[in-house]
Amino acid sequence: MTSGGNQGWLEYMLIHYRWVIVIFFLLPASFFYDIYYYTRSWIIFKLNSAPLHHGKRVKEVQRQVREWNESGKEVPMCTARPGWQTISFREGAYKRTFHKVAINMVDILEINTDKGTVRCEPLVTMGQLTHALIDLGWTIPVLPEMDDLTVGGLVMGTGIETSSHKFGLFQHMCVSFELVVADGSVITCSETSNEDLFYSVPWSYGSLGFLTAVEMKIVPAERFVKVEYKPCHSLENLVKTFEEETSKAEGNQFVEGLMYSLNSGVVMTGNMSTTAEPGKLNAIGRWFKPWFFKHVETYLKNDKRGTEYIPIRDYYHRHTRAIFWEIQDIIPFGNNVVFRYLLGWMVPPKVSLLKLTQGKAVKELYEKNHFIQDMLLPVADLKDALLLFEKEVKIYPIWLCPFKLPQNPGMLQPVHGKETMYVDVGTYGVPKVENFEPVETTRRVEEFVREKKGFQMMYADSYMTREEYRQMFDHSLYDKMRLKYCCEKAFPEVYDKVNRQARI
Template identity: 35%
Template sequence: MLDLLCRGLGAVFLAVFIISVMAGSSAGKLSKDFPWQFRLAAQFRTPVLMFVVVPLSFLRYVRTQWRLRSRREVLRDSLGKGAEGHKQRVAIIVDQVKQWNDAGRPRPLRTARKNWEAMSTKLSSNKDNCHLVPTGHLNFILDVDTTSETPSITLEPAVSMGEIQDLLNPLGFALEINVEMESITIGGVAMGFGMEVNSHRSGFFQETVLEYELVTSTGEVVVVTAESDPDLFYALPWSCGSLGFLTRLKVKIIPTKKFVHMKYRITRSPAELCRVMTELSEAPDSPFFLEATVYSKNVAVLQMGDFVDSPTDPSKVNGINWWWKPFYFRWLENFIDKDGGEEFIPYSHYTNRFTRSIFWEIEDMIPFSNHPLYRFFWGWMGAPEVSLLKLFQGPVIRRASVYAHAVQESIMPVRCLEEGLDNFDGWYGVYPLLVFPLRVYDRGQRSGFLTPQQKHLAPGKDWGIWVDLGAYGAPRDVKAGRNWDAKRNIRNMEHWTRDNGGWQAFYTDMFCTHHEFRQMFNHAALDKARERLRCVDAFPLPYTKMKPEAGIVDLKEEEEQEKKAGLFVKG
């Protein structure tokens, strides 16, 4: 009997393996110009993901949950009384920075965090010639204040979004900008950028930060608020750690309710989506949550949500994150033929609605991942961990993937969305597309990296609405077996975004020069702060940290032209 069972399981495994290999047969359509290693990896990506990466991701998740459970009481017991322990942890960094100063500041300072753990597309970290300072021990939640006029949470930068949700959800609270990727750390969001589907009301994550604590290049510990040092406070967002080591921050939290009442509206053209998104995002009574998913050049689903205590129609409750359920973006697609609709989603499900499908990337990796059989037998293990996907890349595959797969976001004025959608169809031909509306404030010289043009502000307001338009997946040309010119298309997107007063999400692959990067992002406040804090020789600039690794894109011709014109900026 045991022998028969083993044979049966072996046959099932073999059948599943063969099916998974055949699912990767679309790799045969790849242009022969791609390296053979990349084409081979593409052929076997599905079984490798199913039998190696997904199980490893699940084990990593179990380990994280076990660590959370063991730390949960420690974290809760430390709330409000962890100041001394925090000082000791910060002192470790201060000592290392002072030793570095005593040694004559030999190399730039960087954190010792591995790049495969970070939320960016890069494989290597550009840290080879830097002095690395470990900061991973700064992973404690220090205080939660739910009773003051402005509720807040005080915590260290290595705390993950998942850990924050785990603590706040039972209390009926959440971060005001609750970035849904559970593995992202709050420090990365604070020193980079973060957004969510209530950003049309609250702005980027930076608008919810009340206080930063930094270790400067001289080893001094400084606490920064909008009142104590506004010039530095507004220079810190998007600075990518180029002004110091973040050691603590205080962030706004908001009360939540158990359910989100979702309403879905279908638009049938880019012009209609642009018009409706502009009206909704600028309205004083706008939905609390607002986004759109674009399924083709003309068709999109607008998602509008508001908190409710309980559903008015229990039959419309949808726990979208149960593993046997269709992926949320596929479920949304059903409302197109119905010309819209509504439902009630538990808030605990809503916050991670795209986690199981990595937005919609998983179907490029495991084409049958939304099939009921896969969801039932494999879905309980979750999606492949993004960091592990990077870890399994080699340099050859990483270079080739840039020209076979798009991960790009353009943050454009909302009234440019119609043109942006048309351009994205030509540049990428990737669907679905993500659309997040975002409020951007004009603070004059203190606007920081994101300095909005006056003409894009809402009428009579000191803020305007921009939209993040995101493309994730294999471009149309790649799927058809043709070569896709990544450099030309991405640079065209960068030029158009810059010319229209927008910005690129720089966790993606940037193909701009340093001069072009500084044209897009206003460095005036950052440069002044770096001079004042003696950071120029201490911390690399954001471009130096965020530019692609050597060998990804050749910008020699563009940089030579800049040198001749006297515009070149060393990266």
């Protein structure tokens, strides 16, 4: 068989039998990597050796940046982390030509319960944090669901959780950032020191400097989350229930919605609890349990409200095993009870490994037949947004997550210039409408979001022009920081890293 024939055979397998590769290669690789990664993290944390190494790692980043300065600054800098290792669907094309700076910073540096903070390096994951903090009786206020999301990615991009209606986005619980800037110096910024830079870092995608440490608030954690499921059978009822549960002054530490059609969905509320009622404990994180979104759907089908107690770590990572619901397109029989009991302990495969094995044919297939977007809109516009998504893509489930947006300096400015409640409308999957066109459809959705003074999460495909992007995001402070810290030659603008043409 020729090399071209081999390539064609491989692409055919990747498209039609990708689950074979996932089950027999990616799942075992992911499983053993997790064992290594969490064992190493636990040992380093217990030995308290990370702070000793952090200073050396920062100096190594400084050395590389100064070397770039001395070499003539011919091309901008970026991290040396391969694009396939990130959790977003695309890879930055700039990784091929930019000057790469190695940043291998993967450790928790300090947990200070007296001060109420945790300090960690940028490649620390959410799974790593929950393992370390929950054992000590603590958590971070906003803990995004996916295990492999990193602190640095959530700071430089964004992060959200069902507690965000209380605490805001991931950036709003951060206390300080440590960065190596374009001249090789180290700057620590906070609300009281270098505050303009502090407010400019979130959503900047590494275009102001290299993040080397983040300090975040921590709050007490209890053993369980008491989750109440409220099925809704009309769009009006769901929107009303979602807004009412979000706006309650007391209670409801967590609020979330899953829509299974335009007129049906489940609103979930949660509150931490030290104990669980007999017969109502559900350890949803166990390998043999149904995928969480399928479990939630049973309340809708039975048209019955319910209450259960979920171990807190299981709750935080409830969408990890099924990658929300994207895994059903990769392993179609993955929720079958036989598969769960036999191989569920290895699920999920690493998103980074899935990207590494995509190939050109799979990428093209996804681009033409897949829609992955999180749009952030004022909660008052939720009904109109859901009607738009029904018309444009008709993908279900849809994830709904409320968050408050304070009126702080930076890229995100709330509608009407004052603190406003927003909602993340997350849509991931294969569109069910005829004649889906990824570019035209996404641009229509982006236009709607701009008109409503909302925002698009920039991990996904964006087809906005530079002018449209600047209309959506306030660049006034960001531009000042780019000028102050001599970023023009050192780093591209954020738009040049996140628009569709900059990604492969």
